[in-house]
Amino acid sequence: MIGKASGMYAITFLEDLPDGAAPLPFSVFGHSLVLWRDAGGTLRCVRDRCPHRAAKLSEGRVRAGNLECSYHGWTFEGARGSCTKIPQLDLQATIPAAACVQPFEVAVREGIVFVNLLGKDETAPGPSPAPCSPDDLDIPRRGKAKFAMNNFQIDLPYDYSFLIENLIDPAHIPISHDATPGGGKRENAQALEMQVDASSVGVSGFTGRYRATRLGAKTGKPDPWTETAFEAPGIVRYRSQRGNIVFGGALHCVPLAPGRSRLLFRVYFSGLPWIAMLVYSLKPQWLRNLNSCKVLEQDVGLICTQEDHLSGADGSSAEGGSSKGVGGGNRGGASGGLAGQYLTLASQDTFVKAYRVWQDRFRVGMPWAVGWSSPAADVAAASPLAASASLGPGLDGAHRALRANRFERHGQHCRATRNALQGVKRLALAAQAAGMVAALAAAALKAARPAALGAVFCFAASFGLRKLEAEFYTGFRRQRDELPFASPLAP
Numbered sequence: 371m372i373g374k375a376s377g378m379y380a381i382t383f384l385e386d387l388p389d390g391a392a393p394l395p396f397s398v399f400g401h402s403l404v405l406w407r408d409a410g411g412t413l414r415c416v417r418d419r420c421p422h423r424a425a426k427l428s429e430g431r432v433r434a435g436n437l438e439c440s441y442h443g444w445t446f447e448g449a450r451g452s453c454t455k456i457p458q459l460d461l462q463a464t465i466p467a468a469a470c471v472q473p474f475e476v477a478v479r480e481g482i483v484f485v486n487l488l489g490k491d492e493t494a495p496g497p498s499p500a501p502c503s504p505d506d507l508d509i510p511r512r513g514k515a516k517f518a519m520n521n522f523q524i525d526l527p528y529d530y531s532f533l534i535e536n537l538i539d540p541a542h543i544p545i546s547h548d549a550t551p552g553g554g555k556r557e558n559a560q561a562l563e564m565q566v567d568a569s570s571v572g573v574s575g576f577t578g579r580y581r582a583t584r585l586g587a588k589t590g591k592p593d594p595w596t597e598t599a600f601e602a603p604g605i606v607r608y609r610s611q612r613g614n615i616v617f618g619g620a621l622h623c624v625p626l627a628p629g630r631s632r633l634l635f636r637v638y639f640s641g642l643p644w645i646a647m648l649v650y651s652l653k654p655q656w657l658r659n660l661n662s663c664k665v666l667e668q669d670v671g672l673i674c675t676q677e678d679h680l681s682g683a684d685g686s687s688a689e690g691g692s693s694k695g696v697g698g699g700n701r702g703g704a705s706g707g708l709a710g711q712y713l714t715l716a717s718q719d720t721f722v723k724a725y726r727v728w729q730d731r732f733r734v735g736m737p738w739a740v741g742w743s744s745p746a747a748d749v750a751a752a753s754p755l756a757a758s759a760s761l762g763p764g765l766d767g768a769h770r771a772l773r774a775n776r777f778e779r780h781g782q783h784c785r786a787t788r789n790a791l792q793g794v795k796r797l798a799l800a801a802q803a804a805g806m807v808a809a810l811a812a813a814a815l816k817a818a819r820p821a822a823l824g825a826v827f828c829f830a831a832s833f834g835l836r837k838l839e840a841e842f843y844t845g846f847r848r849q850r851d852e853l854p855f856a857s858p859l860a861p
Contacts (some may be wrong), residue, residue: 377488378500379604380622380634381405383521384481386785387408393437395428398487401628403474404428405483406448409435413478414448414785415485416471421453427471446471467723480507481521482622501605507638517618517638518650525781526670528677530604530623530631531729531739536669537606537621537633538598540580541718546668551661553668560584564720571724573732578721600725602732614641629677636660656790660841663780667846680711680740698710707743728733775843791842798835805829 380397388394395418402418404427418428420439428439436454438445445455451473453465475486486498502508507517526533536542541562546555566578577717579595586593596610604623611617619802622634642650707730714723723742730741781787805828812821 377486378477378484378498379485379487379624380501381485381624382783383523383634384478384483385521386523386783387483391435393428393430393432395426395486397626398485399625402428403485404437405476405485406432406437407435408432410450412448413476414481414751415474415476416448417449418445419471420444421469421471431443444469446854448473449815480620482636494499501601501814503607503618504609505616505618505638517616517634517640518642518661519638520655520658522635522659522780523783524633524663524666525626525783526631526633526666526673526779527629528631528670528673529629530625530738532673532677533623533631533633534600534604536673537623537723538600538721539719540596540598542669546672547645550665550668552665558582561717564717566724571728573602575602575605576724576728578724580721582716596720598848600721600728602728616640633640633666635666653787654790659780659784659787660776661778664846667776668848670845671848680708693850707741707745709742766799776845777840777843779845781842782847787842794839794842798832798839801828801835807833 379398382394387405387407389405393404395402395404397403403415405413405415405420408414414437416427416437418426420427420441422439422442422444425441427437427439430438432438433445436445436447438455443455443457444453446452447454451471453469454793454795456465459465475498477484477486477497479501479502482500484500505517507519510812517666541559544554544559545554545846548556561583562580563583564578564580566576570577577597577599579597581593581595585591594612595612596608599605599607601607604625606619606621606623608621609617609620617639618637620636620638622636624632624634626632708726712723726740726742729739730743731740733739745777778789781791805825808825808828812818812825815821
């Protein structure tokens with residue numbers, strides 16, 4: 371079984387919760403849940419299904435801290451999931467014992483909302499522990515510089531185990547995210563020295579570290595190690611330190627449904643020179659979010675084609691042969707897993723292989739995930755939520771990656787991005803209206819030139835704002851390689 375803390379899944383950032391007590395629907399393992407605040411401000415979570423006629427409770431409203439179904443008014447409290455009111459119940463009757471919903475424990479740690487899907491251990495004192503970073507961002511740093519943080523979340527159209535595999539792979543960054551802010555540079559792609567701490571491998575995950583093999587250009591010495599950790603069931607952590615500069619990353623992966631996942635992405639850092647911190651603080655959160663969308667979207671099509679091939683959804687055979695790898699790598703092995711499909715390098719894929727091998731050994735509660743040597747397991751006993759979810763991901767072709775727009779994947783979940791989008795729309799309308807007024811003034815006045823120039827400026831501003839508005843909806847599409855290429859057929 372997964373450890374008690376590993377039953378905690380990140381749902382959203384505290385800052386992105388709906389205003390007031392409005393219910394927030396979400397899903398894990400393909401099952402619907404709903405989150406809301408009760409009258410005392412405590413977060414509550416239950417199954418998003420009314421026991422009366424199976425309507426979604428998230429379509430209802432919160433009254434006096436309890437969640438009311440909008441269909442017939444059945445009302446539920448969140449601590450035990452019991453029904454507190456049935457308007458149509460006979461005055462002499464009592465509320466049926468079966469009129470209840472399954473509750474789930476909620477915790478907030480480091481500004482992240484977690485839901486415990488394995489149930490609280492009633493023998494343990496106090497609430498179940500929620501995961502936290504090694505720097506514990508809830509603790510005030512007396513006498514030290516505070517961490518600057520950037521939070522971002524996005525929904526993605528592939529299984530969460532492939533999301534974890536992507537995030538635990540630092541080798542792809544210089545190529546896939548070449549020349550992208552927050553990404554890398556193609557010329558920095560190189561062999562990595564990667565180590566997994568064998569003594570750390572267990573049901574709760576594993577730890578490791580990596581560094582570049584090239585010597586630092588300025589120091590002539592090896593770069594510092596970047597510490598890496600996989601925390602079951604779905605957290606990838608990075609941490610590095612150079613002198614006083616500390617950088618950390620906490621990447622929370624959530625299995626929303628078959629073939630769908632959510633990433634809660636957090637980076638934090640301290641010790642940067644004041645000028646660098648000033649530049650960082652001047653860039654608004656929503657603009658950083660749009661760049662983060664681009665970074666994740668650069669990998670979406672690649673991972674979808676990878677997943678489609680392994681499922682056979684692209685029409686190709688997913689059966690692989692067996693051959694010796696290179697560079698300490700391996701290809702081949704037990705059929706049904708990824709060993710026969712991946713040609714791995716020790717200088718590139720050490721963490722990816724370690725994660726898939728971990729799936730072979732400890733994946734109880736990991737729905738649909740494929741191991742290194744074994745196929746996806748039936749998840750009938752994975753968790754209370756997964757009892758009826760025994761089918762693997764339903765893939766519908768690689769181009770599903772482009773079907774949802776950027777707002778659906780990210781903007782609707784993020785307060786900062788939503789607010790910025792509304793502001794851009796209002797400014798565009800205002801600029802358009804001002805341009806029309808200026809144009810009318812130019813036609814009516816003798817001194818028309820200043821008004822005409824004002825109209826041109828306003829219409830240009832409106833056009834630019836509409837172009838910016840499109841960035842909130844239009845995702846990244848990878849273009850054909852434009853690097854110089856000498857064709858072997860050229861004379």
